[in-house]
Amino acid sequence: SWFHLQVLAQVDSTNRYLMQESARGVAHGTCAVAQVQTAGRGRRGRSWLSQLGGSLTFSLLWRFQCGAAGLSGLSLVIGLALLRALHELGLTEVQLKWPNDLVVMYQGQWHKLGGILIELQGDMESPSAAVIGIGLNLDIEQAMREQIEQPVLGLNQLAGHSLNANAVLGRCLAALAVHLNQFSEHGFTYFQQAWMTHHAFHQQAVNLLMANGQVVAGQVTGVAEEGSLLVETASGQQRFNAGEISVRSA
Ligand code: BTN
Numbered sequence: 001s002w003f004h005l006q007v008l009a010q011v012d013s014t015n016r017y018l019m020q021e022s023a024r025g026v027a028h029g030t031c032a033v034a035q036v037q038t039a040g041r042g043r044r045g046r047s048w049l050s051q052l053g054g055s056l057t058f059s060l061l062w063r064f065q066c067g068a069a070g071l072s073g074l075s076l077v078i079g080l081a082l083l084r085a086l087h088e089l090g091l092t093e094v095q096l097k098w099p100n101d102l103v104v105m106y107q108g109q110w111h112k113l114g115g116i117l118i119e120l121q122g123d124m125e126s127p128s129a130a131v132i133g134i135g136l137n138l139d140i141e142q143a144m145r146e147q148i149e150q151p152v153l154g155l156n157q158l159a160g161h162s163l164n165a166n167a168v169l170g171r172c173l174a175a176l177a178v179h180l181n182q183f184s185e186h187g188f189t190y191f192q193q194a195w196m197t198h199h200a201f202h203q204q205a206v207n208l209l210m211a212n213g214q215v216v217a218g219q220v221t222g223v224a225e226e227g228s229l230l231v232e233t234a235s236g237q238q239r240f241n242a243g244e245i246s247v248r249s250a
Contacts, residue, residue: 073188
């Protein structure tokens with residue numbers, strides 16, 4: 001299976017665009033790539049900032065049968081597919097940060113290279129489609145870095161030269177096609193071990209920031225078969241879903 005590619009010179013958000021198009025019945029496997037996004041969306045209501053050529057921004061429409069329960073695993077699998085594509089391009093230091101950020105240790109600090117935003121179409125119990133939005137930083141100028149509260153890095157800065165954005169997109173789409181098909185067939189358990197081996201915080205001490213502002217210290221012991229994070233805390237082993245916590249290295 002392959003993707004139906006739509007290249008948009010400018011759009012507010014490829015996720016918003018495909019949510020609208022999916023309601024109108026656009027085909028499974030449609031991929032919308034934007035040269036410029038004027039209102040890119042991030043997780044937790046944040047925005048995804050990018051300048052022309054500064055990031056690779058695209059979304060995929062994926063119709064599936066797994067039901068909402070399988071979706072936490074889906075977002076982790078997307079991260080793994082992108083990581084593998086970047087490793088193939090020679091960027092072998094790229095790691096994952098649960099639930100689905102791409103990160104790299106650079107100058108002694110974790111830097112974010114990219115993120116994933118999955119939005120669901122239809123009712124939340126049994127959604128009919130997922131819009132899988134992907135933003136990968138290519139080149140982040142200093143002025144832009146100052147607007148973003150966490151350390152961020154572009155793939156070009158990591159590589160030490162300018163990558164061909166179309167080649168990066170091509171590798172990502174090829175890996176995504178393989179991983180999405182495997183996910184549909186086998187679910188997240190098929191990827192669970194591999195995911196953990198690439199987790200930046202595997203077996204590491206972390207602080208978990210709860211939605212209510214509380215901070216809990218613990219050690220990451222893995223990810224569960226449905227993609228939740230397993231953490232050993234003072235009150236024993238706990239599991240967390242994406243959206244409940246954000247993770248910081250301790
Ligand atoms: C995050 O890390 O918070 C997720 C960022 C997701 C950004 C991408 S860019 C393409 C797609 N369209 C959007 O509006 N958002 C996603």
